[in-house]
Amino acid sequence: MGCRQQDNLQQLQQHFAEALHYRPSPVSKRVAAGRFSPEQRIQIYRNNFIISLSEVLEATYPCCKAVLGDECFAQLARQYVLTQPLREGNVTDYGDRFVDTISSQTPVIAAVPYIADLARLEWLVDRASQHVAIASNFPFEQLARITEDNFSQLILEVAEPVYFFDSQYPVASLWQMITGDQVESVDITRSESAIIQHRHEGMQVIATTPSAIGLMRLCQQGQPLGEADDSMLALLGELIRQQFFTRIHGLPEGEYAD
Structure with a gap:
């Protein structure tokens, strides 16, 4: 032409x-x-x-x-x-x-009033859905090697990709209710953060707090747990249980040592 x-x-x-x-x-x-x-x-x-x-x-x-x-x-x-x-x-x-x-x-x-934040959350859900689904396979055996002496030096590897969102409204809970077709009482004035990730079992939108997101961002930066404040560490167990990490770096010699 x-x-x-x-x-x-x-x-x-x-x-x-x-x-x-x-x-x-x-x-x-x-x-x-x-x-x-x-x-x-x-x-x-x-x-x-x-x-x-x-x-x-x-x-x-x-x-x-x-x-x-x-x-x-x-x-x-x-x-x-x-x-x-x-x-x-x-x-x-x-x-x-x-x-x-x-x-x-x-x-x-x-x-x-919360509709704009709900739209922002849904856009992140759509972005996450474009990625290959992540397998939930955190090696819980590593937890047995954690001690008071090595805890502050440990670095947790975040399962990527993952998206975060802070809102002054409980939009993560609203998303869960709407997609699950369940009506529950929600305090619409309550602020809420969200972690969004595409898993093999489907899209995950977890209602959480800024401290949880702060901890995950700290881990993304390769910072040790000793840099986390008490509010972040209080949510560490829950984030591990929900398998937002893939492994722990800095453990002593053994099967999972670096």
């Missing part, structure tokens, strides 16, 4: 994209009339375009849709599609700024 032909094709594609987003475009002059007028034909493409990308958002933000309801979510999805053009043919990363559209709607935020 010559340079001029390629330029013409790119220009046509640009004009067509503008028409799909209700922007002024000369593309209707290129559409043949028939049973339907050029504008009617473009509207058919436009509707299919909006529906297709709205379905992508529905798949990425199912909990937000469940909370907001079909009609409200559809309106937000339509607004996002028309204001955030698809930048590439692959829709895997489409929807990364949906939270901005939600946050811009004052009535929505006033009615459901």
Whole structure:
């Protein structure tokens, strides 16, 4: 294809994209009339375009849709599609700024103040789902080699990839309730942190505290347990039980020594 032909094709594609987003475009002059007028034909493409990308958002933000309801979510999805053009043919990363559209709607935020954070959490869940599932196989035998003398020098290796999120709302608990189809009483004013990871048994969203996330980040940096404060260490056993670590470095000589 010559340079001029390629330029013409790119220009046509640009004009067509503008028409799909209700922007002024000369593309209707290129559409043949028939049973339907050029504008009617473009509207058919436009509707299919909006529906297709709205379905992508529905798949990425199912909990937000469940909370907001079909009609409200559809309106937000339509607004996002028309204001955030698809930048590439692959829709895997489409929807990364949906939270901005939600946050811009004052009535929505006033009615459901936690919805923006729930959207942020769901985006991280979607990111985690793109990775290969992690096997939960922490070698609990290593725990028998931990002593008071070596504890402060030990370094725990975090099972990667893992995502963290701090919220002023209990969005991790809400995610668990919605995905598990279970209704429970939740104090919506309670702050909550979340650990997100893709496991073989499915997506894991664990409700936790900033101290737990602080400990895991310290471990990611290769820092020994002696650098952790008491609030972090208080959650160490629970994080080990939930198998967010893959092994312990710095143990004395033996089967699991470095």
